[in-house]
Amino acid sequence: KILEVSVNTPEFYGYSKREKTEEFKLAYKKRACHEGKNGEIKRFHGLDRARGYGLKSMQMQAKLTVLAVNLKRIASLVSSCFDKKYCVMEVKLFFMGNYLKYLLKTA
Numbered sequence: 001k002i003l004e005v006s007v008n009t010p011e012f013y014g015y016s017k018r019e020k021t022e023e024f025k026l027a028y029k030k031r032a033c034h035e036g037k038n039g040e041i042k043r044f045h046g047l048d049r050a051r052g053y054g055l056k057s058m059q060m061q062a063k064l065t066v067l068a069v070n071l072k073r074i075a076s077l078v079s080s081c082f083d084k085k086y087c088v089m090e091v092k093l094f095f096m097g098n099y100l101k102y103l104l105k106t107a
């Protein structure tokens with residue numbers, strides 16, 4: 001027996017109709033921005049393989065992996081600022097001398 005499914009099924013028609021809307025195009029652009037980071041998380045940080053059993057274990061692994069990636073990003077931002085007198089992170093301007101004094105007070 002051969003089962004033939006044509007491309008003109010109602011599901012494909014509805015999807016192709018939806019993908020022409022502006023909402024879909026904006027969401028797809030956002031998705032494209034995140035795919036690189038998701039690939040890095042899977043390839044270099046072990047999220048491609050579950051370390052335990054169950055959904056709870058996988059959620060914990062995903063959260064810890066994302067935390068590790070964010071800490072790496074913060075560390076690279078901070079280390080790139082050490083050779084500069086002024087450091088711009090996001091929108092705020094930090095003067096490195098005062099910022100280091102603040103860090104030493106809170107530690």
